[in-house]
Amino acid sequence: MIQTTCPAYARVSKKLLALAGGPVTLLPDSIKLWQEQESHFVSQSVLPMQLQQALADLAEVRDRLAHVQRFDGYSGWAASASGLGALVAGGVQFALAPYPHAAPEQRIYLIIWLGCLVLALAINYGAILAWRAHNGGAQAAVQIRTVGMSILPAIAAGGVISFALVSRGLYDLLPGMWCATYALGLFASRVMVPRDVVFVAVAFGAVATVLLLAAFDPLAWWIMPATFGGGQIAIGAIVLGRPNNERNHTK
Secondary structure (H helix, E strand, C coil), X not given: CCCCCCHHHHHHHHHHHHHXXXXXXXXXXXXXXHHHHHHHHXXXXXXXXXXXXXXXXXXXXXXXXXXXXXXXXXXXXXXXXXXXXXXXXXXXXXXXXXXXXXXXXXXXXXXXHHHHHHHHHHHHHHHHHHHHHHCCCHHHHHHHHHXXXXXXXXXXXXXXXXXXXXXXXXXXXXXXXXXXXXXXXXXXXXXXXXXXXXXXXHHHHHHHHHHHHCCCCCCCCCHHHHHHHHHHHHHHHHHHHHHHHHHHHHC
16 A cells, blocks of 8 residues: 555545545555645645735835826916916906807907916916926926926827817817817826826816717807816816825825
8 A cells, every 4th residue: 555645645545445445555646646636726725815915016016106106296276276267268258259150259269268278388387397496306307307298299289280270260179179188188197196187187078079079059158167167176176185185095
C-alpha cells in the first residue's frame, strides 16, 4: 500500500476502505491527480483575496492621482460672476432685441453675447492668472498648461463655427452650438475640476441637442441666461462647495 501525506488521498482512501471492507491501494497517478486537484482548490480560494486586495490598491492609487491632477485655480466666485453677467446680458437683450429675427436685431444679439463671452473669459482666466501669481512651482505650471490645452480647443472651435454660421446667416444655430462646444470643453477638463461638474456638462449637451433640433425660437432673450447663466452659477456653487467636501472626505 502506497503511503502519502496528501489529505485528499487520506480522505478518499478512508472512504474506499469503508466501502470495500479492506485495504485499498491507489496508484501513483491517482495520488498525483488528487494532489493537483487539492492544489487547484487552494489556489482558487487564495486568488479572489489577492484580486480584491489588488483592486483596492488600484482604487486608492486612482483616487490619489485624481487629487493630484485636480486644478485648484478655478474660482467659484469667478464662475458665478460670469453667470450673473449672462443674466445681465439677457436683460439687455430683452430691452433691445428680445426675439431677433431681422438682420439688425441679430447683429445686436451677436454683439451682446460675444461681449458676454469676452467678459466671462476675462473674469475666469483672470482668476486663474491671479491664482498662478500666488502659487509657484512646477506642478502649478503644469496644471496651467493642462487647463489651457483641455478647454481652449473647444473655445477655438466655437469661434470658427460661429464665424461660419454668421457668415451664412444661420444665427438660430448659434445657441445650440455654443452649448455643445462648452459641454465638450467641460468634458475635456473633467479630471481637473470637481466631479459634479460633469453633470453640468451633461446638462449643456442635452440643452444643445434640444436647441439644435427642437422647433422653437433659440434666439429668444431668455435662452442664453437660462443656459449659460444658470450653468455658470451651478459650476460656481460646485467649486465653492468643494473644499468642505474634501475636508469631510479626508476625515
